[in-house]
Amino acid sequence: MKNYEIEAAWQYHDGTKHPNGSFLNKTHTYHPAKRPTPYKTYKNAAQIKLLLDEQSSTISALDAISDSTKSEYTNIIPDIKMLSSILFFSGGITKTLKFPSLGEIEFRAASCTGALYHIEIYVVCSDIPRLAAGVYHFNPQNLSLTVLRKGDYRKILANATANEPFTSTAPVMLIFTDIFSRNAVKYQAREYRHAFWDCGTILSNSLAVSNTKRVPYKLIMSFVDSEVNSLLGLDAKKEAALAILSLGHSDQELPTSPPLSDISETEPIEHDMDLDTINAIHESSSLTNQQEVFSWRKQIVQKTHQKDAKPIKNMENTFVKENLETIILRRGSTRRFSHDSISLEQIYTILNRSANGIISDFEEENINDIYLISNAVDGLEQGSYFYNKEYRSLEILQKGKFRDVSGHLGLDQNLSYDASVTIFFMTDLQNILERFGNRGYRVAQLDASIMGGRMYLASYALHIGATGLTFYDDEVTEFFLPHASKKSTMFMIAMGKKVKKS
Ligand SMILES: Cc1cc2nc3c(=O)[nH]c(=O)nc-3n(C[C@H](O)[C@H](O)[C@H](O)COP(=O)(O)O)c2cc1C
Incomplete structure (x- = not known):
């Protein structure tokens, strides 16, 4: 199994260290004029406008951030407003700033190295209130979903996760992908670290917003990469799935997914650079079949507890008014x-x-x-x-x-x-x-x-x-x-x- 040939991860990690990583070219420069477009656009695909939930959250922001509300979940099937809020407050455009040399830059809800916004979000769902079953791409530019496939394709994802129990009952799944070149243009091979850094900051928002909506969730890192990528119609050398966030719960059995046909074409990804190092570590860390996914999950063991720590201070008495x-x-x-x-x-x-x-x-x-x-x-x-x-x-x-x-x-x-x-x-x-x-x-x-x-x-x-x-x-x-x-x-x-x- 390639995944357990771990010199690949060490090679990547050591090779992308500052200041002497052998995969980093010290003479590499990046000019903001080379900034790739931070939006993925599909040609001739229908779009569905998202509707933000006007109701602001009622639980404490600190509780939402810290995941301390899980026992109170009530909304099991997210509706389009909850979904819209999760998407907007994770990857939406929250402000536009004007810079003398760069012009206007649209900033997003979560921080992103170099403001290059290389993480894309997709939705795979069953019929939920006011949104039909399908595979969608989140377009932050006009707060909409682009329709990639019509029908319920969740079973493909459940299979890709080796029937992970939470995912197999979730009505909605968000898939976070990385367009490698969009960030590598500035950060070279270190981009593959940034992929997870920037996916992580987005996810912390998604998890916190899900908590405010009382939507149960589970983050999934173990899946057959190729099956998820082909569901989204990705060329995995340029863009690949990093994580799945399963949302909600439904008792209905998963229907068989419709066959996979071609999806709408996209505007070309700007891709004039060497991605070999990134492709190599991504491939070496890919899981290739359900058995690998299943045995990977079996590695999870209970936490070991340290006994000899001496608390020096334990205090928190902070009140936060804002939602x-x-x-x-x-x-x-x-x-x-x-x-x-x-x-x-x-x-x-x-x-x-x-x-x-x-x-x-x-x-x-x-x-x-x-x-x-x-x-x-x-x-x-x-x-x-x-x-x-x-x-x-x-x-x-x-x-x-x-x-x-x-x-x-x-x-x-x-x-x-x-x-x-x-x-x-x-x-x-x-x-x-x-x-x-x-x-x-x-x-x-x-x-x-x-x-x-x-x-x-x-x-x-x-x-x-x-x-x-x-x-x-x-x-x-x-x-x-x-x-x-x-x-x-x-x-x-x-x-x-x-x-x-x-
Ligand atoms: C993991 C991470 C590393 C970052 N590293 C730097 C850095 O080394 N220097 C810097 O000036 N900004 C750094 N930033 C800040 C980003 O440039 C900033 O998030 C981006 O411009 C978007 O702006 P915003 O966070 O205000 O939305 C980093 C951000 C993240 C998430």
């Missing part, structure tokens, strides 16, 4: 942090609300650990820390003023130097790969990014700024030694107060 939708509309990556402190209560709330497990086919796993540098937090000494998820506590690793280190690790950007806190998600990659094969690389990246996306939302809920950042891989590990021994960094985020515009 989730308002927070998503307000979110935007901070472009300049002041050196003002945030509070321990705020950082504790952000950690506490973001680090919960993800309802998924890898849920029982502790995939990523969370490390932190405190530069300016009232009530928390400057230094480096490990966040113990089980005890919800911060354990000090090293006292000291590490602003320079924080700045350096975030690729010497002012953002990571000025931030009050920088956070790193780190995983024991060898252990993950041995158990899950190269597919584990996808899971490790996505798990970290969903938690990172939740941190974006929780920060904005508390009126703190945040931005994702890229990093010097090995130097992050070295800084957090010996605690982080054998761990690789999957995601970085910085937080702090924004510099007020004059």
Whole structure:
């Protein structure tokens, strides 16, 4: 099985490290004039206008972010308004900004490296209130669904997931795909990490909005790649499925899917670059049949519990008045942090609300650990820390003023130097790969990014700024030694107060 030839994931990971990854050409430049169109357009396909739910959510935004409402689910079959809200607040256009050199740029609900918006969302559903069964592509430009196939095709997806039980009863499934070249044009082969980073930030919004609508869900990472890609009519060398989000529950048996015929043509994907490295890691992490999917899921085991952690502080007493939708509309990556402190209560709330497990086919796993540098937090000494998820506590690793280190690790950007806190998600990659094969690389990246996306939302809920950042891989590990021994960094985020515009 190719998936268990794990040198492929190591080769990709090592080859895309900053600063010396052999797959990254140091002389590569990107000019914003080369920005590919961030929208996929189908020729001659019918479109269905989406209808946003005017009712704003009633549950606390922090509860929605942290997934703490699952026992209260009531809406089992999402209607078109719920679906529209989930799509809009995940991948919709939330603001347009004008730049002197670039003109107008449309920004989306979730952050995306380089604002290149390479993640597309598709819907596969049964008949639901006010939407007929079909396969659709979400078009954020005019908030509509493009009709790709008419009829109920869910059985193909259920089969592709080896009849994963939640997916086999879900009336709606969202599929998140990546158009490789749209982001690789700037970030070269490191784009495959970005695929999961940017899919993860979108997904954290989708999960939170589903919670506000009381729609049960499960995120699925184990599926036969080729079956999902062909349902969507994708050329998998250019665009491929990364994750499936199954929504709702229905007792009706899945009907046999209609045959797959050709779907509408699209405007060509701009594709004038070498995607060999990306194609190689994607193929090596693909699952090729139901048996592989089924045995992959059997690797999931119960969490191991650490017994010797000493909680240093456990507190959260934060009240957030705004609803989730308002927070998503307000979110935007901070472009300049002041050196003002945030509070321990705020950082504790952000950690506490973001680090919960993800309802998924890898849920029982502790995939990523969370490390932190405190530069300016009232009530928390400057230094480096490990966040113990089980005890919800911060354990000090090293006292000291590490602003320079924080700045350096975030690729010497002012953002990571000025931030009050920088956070790193780190995983024991060898252990993950041995158990899950190269597919584990996808899971490790996505798990970290969903938690990172939740941190974006929780920060904005508390009126703190945040931005994702890229990093010097090995130097992050070295800084957090010996605690982080054998761990690789999957995601970085910085937080702090924004510099007020004059
Ligand atoms: C994972 C991740 C890494 C990012 N890395 C950087 C970075 O290194 N430097 C930077 O200035 N912005 C970085 N960003 C911010 C993006 O450029 C920003 O999200 C994008 O321009 C879209 O803007 P918005 O987040 O305000 O919607 C990153 C964002 C994410 C999600």
